[in-house]
Amino acid sequence: MDSEDDISCEICLEQYDSNEDMRYPYNLDECGHTMCKSCITSLSNRSQGTCPMFRTIFKIKKIKKESRAFIKLIESSRSKIQQFNQLNKYLNASKQYVEKSKKQYIIDHEKITQLEKKLQYCERLLDKEDKIGYKDNLKIISRYRQQIQFLNNDNDLSNNKIKTLQQIIRYQNNNVQCYENKIR
Numbered sequence: 001m002d003s004e005d006d007i008s009c010e011i012c013l014e015q016y017d018s019n020e021d022m023r024y025p026y027n028l029d030e031c032g033h034t035m036c037k038s039c040i041t042s043l044s045n046r047s048q049g050t051c052p053m054f055r056t057i058f059k060i061k062k063i064k065k066e067s068r069a070f071i072k073l074i075e076s077s078r079s080k081i082q083q084f085n086q087l088n089k090y091l092n093a094s095k096q097y098v099e100k101s102k103k104q105y106i107i108d109h110e111k112i113t114q115l116e117k118k119l120q121y122c123e124r125l126l127d128k129e130d131k132i133g134y135k136d137n138l139k140i141i142s143r144y145r146q147q148i149q150f151l152n153n154d155n156d157l158s159n160n161k162i163k164t165l166q167q168i169i170r171y172q173n174n175n176v177q178c179y180e181n182k183i184r
Contacts, residue, residue, distance in 0.1 A: 011039040025066040031056040
């Protein structure tokens with residue numbers, strides 16, 4: 001039993017329920033179809049009825065309740081369907097998380113690329129620089145490289161790391177402005 005259709009009445013499509021007499025499944029001996037008592041009642045008169053599937057005439061006296069094993073199978077199937085639906089929801093949530101992570105990785109990679117470009121720009125300016133502060137700037141660039149290497153190795157950048165790098169970039173941009181002014 002793979003779907004909820006297999007544990008539902010073939011006529012009204014309502015799920016069977018072993019706790020409710022009108023929703024309990026009954027078997028027609030003449031054709032082998034199973035349907036709920038409510039549908040059998042609506043399809044028959046006092047002594048006989050007609051199966052809507054095969055148009056077979058059935059006797060009311062020959063109608064039997066489905067076995068307890070059949071009912072247990074229905075209840076087990078219902079439980080498995082619920083488990084499947086829960087797993088399917090979890091799978092969909094996991095897929096969404098993976099997609100979101102991929103997007104974040106792309107954003108983080110773009111930020112790293114921007115930082116690397118700024119670092120290269122700073123290095124070019126420092127190549128022209130031979131005044132006081134050169135060693136301090138080399139230390140900053142060294143820290144930049146270490147942070148960029150760390151970020152490249154870590155696919156899950158946090159916002160705090162990005163903010164720290166942005167502060168360093170702002171600081172470095174201020175230094176670059178100062179040195180540009182001194183060089184001119």
